[in-house]
Amino acid sequence: xxxxxxxxxxxxxxxxxxxxxxxxxxxxxxxxxxxxxxxxxxxxxxxxxxxxxxxxxxxxxxxxxxxxxxxxxxxxxxxxxxxxxxxxxxxxxxxxxxxxxxxxxxxxxxxxxxxxxxxxxxxxxxxxxxxxxxxxxxxxxxxxxxxxxxxxxxxxxxxxxxxxxxxxxxxxxxxxxxxxxxxxxxxxxxxxxxxxxxxxxxxxxxxx
Numbered sequence: 430x431x432x433x434x435x436x437x438x439x440x441x442x443x444x445x446x447x448x449x450x451x452x453x454x455x456x457x458x459x460x461x462x463x464x465x466x467x468x469x470x471x472x473x474x475x476x477x478x479x480x481x482x483x484x485x486x487x488x489x490x491x492x493x494x495x496x497x498x499x500x501x502x503x504x505x506x507x508x509x510x511x512x513x514x515x516x517x518x519x520x521x522x523x524x525x526x527x528x529x530x531x532x533x534x535x536x537x538x539x540x541x542x543x544x545x546x547x548x549x550x551x552x553x554x555x556x557x558x559x560x561x562x563x564x565x566x567x568x569x570x571x572x573x574x575x576x577x578x579x580x581x582x583x584x585x586x587x588x589x590x591x592x593x594x595x596x597x598x599x600x601x602x603x604x605x606x607x608x609x610x611x612x613x614x615x616x617x618x619x620x621x622x623x624x625x626x627x628x629x630x631x632x633x634x635x636x637x
Contacts, residue, residue, distance in 0.1 A: 432511050435499055436518050442491045443522025443539055446529055448472040448484030455480065464580035464625050468523075468534030485538050492519045492542020500546050509606035516543050517613050524621050535621045537587060540614060547607065555597045559590040584622040591615055 449467040452459040455476045459467040462475045469488045473481025499505040499515060506512045519539050526533035544553040563586040567578050578586075591614070598611055619626075 431505060432515070435505060436515055439496060439515050439518035440522040442495065443519030443536075444526040444528055444533070445487075445491055446523070446526050446533060447487040447491070448481075448534070449529065451480055451484050452476060464584070466535050466580075467529060468536075469538045470583075488523070488534075488538035489542040489545075491523075492539035493546045494542075496543060496546040509604065512547075513606050513610050513613070516547055516610055517617075519543055520614060520617055524617050535584075535587075536617055540618075543614075547610065548603070551601075552594070552598065552603070552607070556590060556594050559593050559597075560586065563590050581625050581628050584625040588615070588618055588622060588626075591618055 446467060448469040448471070449459055452467070452472055452475060457475045459465075459471045459475060462471045464471070469481060469484035472484040496516060496519065500512060506515060520536045520543055522533075523536045523539045524533050525531045541553045541556070544556065564578070564583075567582060567586060591611075595608075595611060598607060
């Protein structure tokens with residue numbers, strides 16, 4: 430029964446749409462910005478770095494806390510199956526927030542929080558480095574052409590980076606449940622970015 434309580438708590442924490450609410454305070458509906466993602470990165474784009482980085486921090490923290498209190502405690506989570514479900518809950522809470530009629534954000538910042546709790550920052554740090562390299566490379570290419578990356582390209586790099594992360598996870602022999610959690614997290618990423626990726630696919634076809 431205690432695991433169910435923790436599961437509900439984690440989902441509720443993930444469902445708190447801080448970035449969307451900050452946008453509302455600034456009279457900005459993030460769902461009308463760029464790709465319509467009501468998350469922290471659209472908040473940065475629409476409302477500026479200062480309030481945007483606060484949104485990123487809070488979205489990160491709702492993935493990290495209170496998960497960090499439970500994830501390595503066998504009293505609360507006695508087996509790896511429970512760890513997978515509970516760790517995934519804040520990601521699902523953000524992606525399918527009841528505060529936004531179950532149409533939440535893409536769960537990038539909260540994913541970093543979850544993986545920081547699960548791996549003591551190791552896996553989230555590796556993912557941050559992978560994304561930094563991908564986005565820096567894209568920025569260099571785009572700057573030469575004189576325009577920024579599109580939301581579609583950003584989504585693609587997030588997913589490619591997460592796929593690359595699997596190599597790091599497997600190479601470092603993490604617990605088996607970590608790989609399962611990664612796979613489920615990937616499914617959430619792909620689902621939440623499916624429209625954006627399809628748009629990118631159609632754009633590529635149109636250029637042929």
